[in-house]
Amino acid sequence: EFLPVDEFDWRNDVLNSYKPYLSEQLYANINEINLKSSEMLLFCEYRINNRHMDNGVTLINPSVTYIGADVEIGKDTIIYPGNIIEGSSKIGSGCTIYSNSRINNSIIEDNVQIESSVIIDSKIGSDTTVGPFAYIRPESVIGNNVRIGDFVEIKKSTIGNNTKVSHLTYVGDAEVGENCNFGCGTVTVNYDGKNKNKTIIGNNSFIGCNTNLISPVKVEDNTYIAAGSTITNDVKEGDTIVYEGIKVAPDTPIKKAIVKSTFEDANNYMKDGVYLRQVIDVIDEIEFDDVKE
Secondary structure (H helix, E strand, C coil), X not given: CCCCCCCCCHHHHHHHHHHHHCCHHHHHHHHHHHHHXXXXXXXXXXXXXXXXXXXXXXXXXXXXXXXXXXXXXXXCCEECCCXXXXXXXXXXXCCEECCCCEEECCEECCCCEXXXXXXXXXXXXXXXXXXXXXXXXXXXXXXXXXXXXXXXXXXXXXXXXXXXXXXXXEEECEEXXXXXXXXXXXXXXXXXXXXXXXXXXXXXXXXXXXXXXECCEEECCCCEECCCCEECCCECCCCEEEECCEEECCCCCHHHEEEEECHHHHCCCEECCEECCEEEEECCCCCHXXXXX
């Protein structure tokens, strides 16, 4: 049961019991701190949690769930134990927030699932899933029906609707379009040692595993970047890139192009004095002429 907080205020009783041993100034300072930090005290936590439950929010274990005084939560949202929701956060209806998440000054729209993740000063669109172990850093805007998976970090970026960033990926200072897919290990390399630079990725783009996007760089709509690529130049709409500087013609069946790590063959390809360590082994009906450098 919750404490009958409206009947007494035990904070003043405790403070007054120490009053004979405190100087007048110290007593005044402690009393001021006591008043300003009321939401941190147990009885206020009970009252706040009870208010949300009266409004249709399910708290699995209220005694180990911290919700700030200014937080708003929609009906039919379920909050598991061990969560911290603070600041002016707003949680929509029908959300599920699993254990060990922290949400600070963020907007979470309807039907979002969050698991063991940190979201700070950001916005999460409806029907999106976040986590486990994702980190949404300040000034990020995540669209609707997006998948932000495990060990993904999003920093000061926008992610378009229906995009999937499923695991082990860093997206920083980026604008990402709709219906994109990020393979495991993709990194937007946004810091050059002095400045933070921007990456722009268009709609319907496929970014293969272990791709490095060296910003500033722009990847236009409907592009395909194969695994292991390092992109330093803009990628034009509809291009298929299998390695930096090597482009497959649009009518070439991409499944027939195999990327190999063969340093000996890479000697044939030079760009700015740097060997390309991955080249295309063209097989079956694909002729070498189909591959453009």
